[in-house]
Amino acid sequence: MLKQQCASPNMEHDEPLQKVLNENSTKKYYIQWDGFKVNHTAHSLVAIRRLGATDAQLAQFVKEPRQINHLLKPEVFAAENDPLTAGSPASLLGAKTSYYVLVDYYEKLLQQKYGCSLQRLIAGELPSMMDGILGAALHGIIQLGYGYVARNPRVVVEGLAEIHFSHFPLKVSLPLSTLGDFGQGQLDILTVLKQVKADEDLQKFLSAGNFTKELGKRGVVFTYKGDLMIDYINKVKLPDWFDVSSADEEQLYRLMDWVFACATTVYTLAEQKNNFFLLHGVTAAWCVRQVLPPLGKQTADVLSAVRVFLCSLLAVYISEGCPGFCELSALPESGTAAARSWESIVVETLSSLGRDAHAYKVVQVCHDMDVATGSSKETSHLYKTAALISLGSPYSRLH
Numbered sequence: 223m224l225k226q227q228c229a230s231p232n233m234e235h236d237e238p239l240q241k242v243l244n245e246n247s248t249k250k251y252y253i254q255w256d257g258f259k260v261n262h263t264a265h266s267l268v269a270i271r272r273l274g275a276t277d278a279q280l281a282q283f284v285k286e287p288r289q290i291n292h293l294l295k296p297e298v299f300a301a302e303n304d305p306l307t308a309g310s311p312a313s314l315l316g317a318k319t320s321y322y323v324l325v326d327y328y329e330k331l332l333q334q335k336y337g338c339s340l341q342r343l344i345a346g347e348l349p350s351m352m353d354g355i356l357g358a359a360l361h362g363i364i365q366l367g368y369g370y371v372a373r374n375p376r377v378v379v380e381g382l383a384e385i386h387f388s389h390f391p392l393k394v395s396l397p398l399s400t401l402g403d404f405g406q407g408q409l410d411i412l413t414v415l416k417q418v419k420a421d422e423d424l425q426k427f428l429s430a431g432n433f434t435k436e437l438g439k440r441g442v443v444f445t446y447k448g449d450l451m452i453d454y455i456n457k458v459k460l461p462d463w464f465d466v467s468s469a470d471e472e473q474l475y476r477l478m479d480w481v482f483a484c485a486t487t488v489y490t491l492a493e494q495k496n497n498f499f500l501l502h503g504v505t506a507a508w509c510v511r512q513v514l515p516p517l518g519k520q521t522a523d524v525l526s527a528v529r530v531f532l533c534s535l536l537a538v539y540i541s542e543g544c545p546g547f548c549e550l551s552a553l554p555e556s557g558t559a560a561a562r563s564w565e566s567i568v569v570e571t572l573s574s575l576g577r578d579a580h581a582y583k584v585v586q587v588c589h590d591m592d593v594a595t596g597s598s599k600e601t602s603h604l605y606k607t608a609a610l611i612s613l614g615s616p617y618s619r620l621h
Contacts, residue, residue, distance in 0.1 A: 234373035357388030367509020405466035
């Protein structure tokens with residue numbers, strides 16, 4: 223079984239955290255607000271706790287106006303937009319309706335089919351929906367990842383329900399289990415993205431428009447250019463130690479470490495500093511990593527998850543206008559990061575509970591990955607730079 227990354231602190235027995243998560247679940251605040259924006263309460267609470275927030279800070283966080291004033295009470299939103307009765311779960315896949323029906327569905331599965339085992343629930347239900355995690359800008363897998371790290375049943379079922387609710391599949395000619403040339407590439411991730419930017423046929427297709435609020439650029443790419451996304455992903459050179467044909471569980475886990483580094487590189491070096499959607503690639507990569515252990519020896523499912531995530535990262539990059547990249551050394555935050563310890567960055571992060579919620583998560587995932595994987599000096603520097611960008615830069619794409 224793949225080992226859980228960052229097993230300490232033991233959040234399952236963290237009673238104050240479990241209490242505040244349960245009291246501020248989607249029973250209290252709806253999963254979305256303002257039409258499509260997402261409730262980040264659970265993610266943020268787990269993130270700040272992992273950074274060392276006290277019990278008092280957890281309690282204060284859910285009282286901060288910036289964290290809660292925009293959220294909707296379930297009865298306000300659901301009465302008009304989310305009916306409590308609907309068809310079968312299969313008919314609700316990607317329908318963006320009946321969220322609470324889906325939460326109830328997964329709660330019953332957890333209790334009646336999977337014996338209250340979160341691990342078995344994720345292993346049994348996630349693989350068939352993994353192709354659609356791009357829906358709701360990756361927030362379903364983020365909810366699930368944070369819920370599983372905290373071992374909180376309510377947040378886990380909310381995550382699965384959100385993936386189901388917002389499911390937006392990558393449409394490809396061959397099953398995702400057909401690996402083809404995956405693993406045979408010779409280019410680093412930035413070089414591949416530069417090729418995407420220079421793809422005249424793709425850019426011509428995108429410039430033709432035909433986007434709606436429901437089907438933006440990310441959706442169009444996933445719907446009509448899925449095979450092209452796979453082709454580009456196949457060009458990416460995987461780490462030398464990784465062999466697709468004989469990957470064991472530890473290799474699969476390390477591969478997701480590498481994927482996280484790729485997502486963080488794209489976010490950090492993009493000329494659109496602190497791009498709001500590339501930021502989600504960083505937090506989502508960490509969350510995908512957290513839900514790999516329940517898949518255990520389901521190697522095909524793990525590799526499919528990695529490929530879908532990389533395609534999602536490409537789709538987000540395309541939707542953001544294919545920004546160029548700068549050198550790490552050219553970033554002011556890079557110079558600052560060289561002189562900063564993680565302790566000082568964490569203290570700065572928790573000095574205010576009124577930050578935008580995303581900043582806490584970027585700092586936390588970068589800190590966790592650096593500490594847990596024993597990163598090289600260069601990778602550690604990258605992660606600190608990413609954390610400082612999230613703390614100090616306005617978004618280049620507003621949500």
